[in-house]
Amino acid sequence: MRCIAFHFFAACIVGGCLGTSSADAASLRRTSVLHHPQVRLSDLFNGITADQDCDLGPAPAPGQSLTISAPQLQAIAQQYGIDWPEMSELAQATLTRASHTVSHDDIMPLIVDGLKAKGVSDSATIDVTNFSGPTVAAELANSPRLSNIVYDAAHGRFSAFFSITSDNDTQSFRADGTVSSRVEAVTARTDLSAGQIIEQSDVEIAEIDSRSLPARAILDPADIIGQSTRRAIRAHTPLTSEMTSRIDLIEKGSPVILDVSSSGLHLTASGVALDSGAQGERIHVLNPTSRMIVVGQIIDRTRVAVTPGTTPTPADFKDLRSAGVRPQKNI
Incomplete structure (x- = not known):
């Protein structure tokens, strides 16, 4: 601080304004907050007129303070012709540079x-x-x-x-x-045991902070329904593809029941699965009676719901043999 004050005092002696005409008695400003890069005469004394005021030297750095001692104040007052009747050896002025901290x-x-x-x-x-x-x-x-x-x-x-x-x-x-961001992901509704087949009632959708969302998180319940847990999973845990494994509810060649719904009617028929699949997946099923192949969604281990709007296709010899159905003999 003493070094700063010395340089400031030196600047006042060698620079700034030269001399000013005497004015009415001035009083010392013991504290001043500066809003400009240069210390002015009016920052030190009250009663300085506009034509008297001038720059004395550089202001302290933003947020910093500078204390001007009595000898320096006396020298400044004498140099610039300031009538300062309250001059005292104990006098001092503190200058603080106004600052702003970026927030x-x-x-x-x-x-x-x-x-x-x-x-x-x-x-x-x-x-x-x-x-x-x-x-x-x-x-x-x-x-x-x-x-x-x-x-x-x-x-x-x-x-x-x-x-x-x-x-x-x-x-x-x-x-x-x-x-x-908040991401909707599939979580366990209750505790799940190892090897448990996941059903719709076992999971729920929850909003999760993306920063805590695990890699390969399941976002759609349809992607996990019917799969088996690889390990025990606690309730409310976000589910990932690594936590489960695909299990075929229906094996190729297994007998199934075809559920057919159309225009308010519900019919069932016997069928033979031509594909293996997990719950919710679509497979081809042969109707042995009509020898037609339909596409349906697996409901459980024995039922397949025929997909509305799909057109049955005739089974060829390979499909019939795969399903264990004897082809018709030509007469």
Whole structure:
């Protein structure tokens, strides 16, 4: 501080305004907050007229203070013809440069716009972690400028790089943070035991923070219904494809019941599966009586619901033999 005050005093002696005409008695301003880059005579004394006022030297750095001691104040008053009747050896003046610290609110609009330009949705949650912005002169601080933003979409992380100009000096700084959104994923409704066949009642849809969503998470219940758990799973755990394995409820060649619904009518017929499949999957089924092949969705281990709108196709010799049905003999 003494070194700063010395340089300031030297600047007052060699620079600034030369001499001024005496004016009415002035009084010392013991504390002043500066909103300009130069210390002015009126920052030290009250009662300075406009034609007397002039720059004395550089102001302290933003947020910093400078104390002017009694000898320095006396020398300044004498040099510039200030009538200071209260001159005292104990007098001192403290000058503080007004400052502004770049805050979270200053940079968030820029981060949001930058991330949206990279494809981040409006519904995403953007968080800045452990941000500490630079301190700049309050009167000269421009708005921060976003120089670049690096976004890792796979891990939901970003780094934003900024610059801000103050006192003809440009400072660079960065802010790091995360991007998350709420994703609808399939979770276990209750505890599931190892080897359990998953049914619709065993799962539910829950909104999960994308940052905690596991890789290969199941988003559609249809992708997991009818599969078997590889291990025990606790309730409310997000399910992944690695937690389950596909189990064929119906094996190729197995007898099944065809459920046919049309125009309010419900009919059943016997059939033979031409494919193996898990619950919810579509397979080809032969109707041995009509010798026609239909496509249906597996309901359980014995039933297949014929897909509405599909057209039955005649079975060829290979299909009939695969189903154990004797082909008709030509007469």
